[in-house]
Amino acid sequence: MNGKKPAGTGRVFAAHVVEAELEHLDWATQQPALQLFDAGYWRRRVLAVKGRFELTDRQLMQLEKILRRLGSSTE
Numbered sequence: 495m496n497g498k499k500p501a502g503t504g505r506v507f508a509a510h511v512v513e514a515e516l517e518h519l520d521w522a523t524q525q526p527a528l529q530l531f532d533a534g535y536w537r538r539r540v541l542a543v544k545g546r547f548e549l550t551d552r553q554l555m556q557l558e559k560i561l562r563r564l565g566s567s568t569e
Contacts (some may be wrong), residue, residue, distance in 0.1 A: 512547045518557050519543070523560055533564045540564070 523536050540560050545547075549557065 502554055508547060509550070512543065512549060515543050516553060516560070519560055520556065523563055537561065537564050 519536065519540055540557055544554075544557055
């Protein structure tokens with residue numbers, strides 16, 4: 495193992511990781527106690543999931559739902 499990553503490994507398919515992250519983000523963005531983080535923070539977290547993983551159509555719909563919820567928040 496030389497420690498080098500093969501070319502083209504920018505995105506990963508790991509359904510269980512994506513599901514857990516989306517569930518957490520969905521829950522966290524609905525909690526009033528977590529308002530100490532602004533919508534911009536949560537939007538960056540959601541978009542990081544989109545950029546790092548291959549998403550199913552259902553996961554993309556869930557991600558878009560979270561982004562719409564954040565869009566209605568003031569930053």
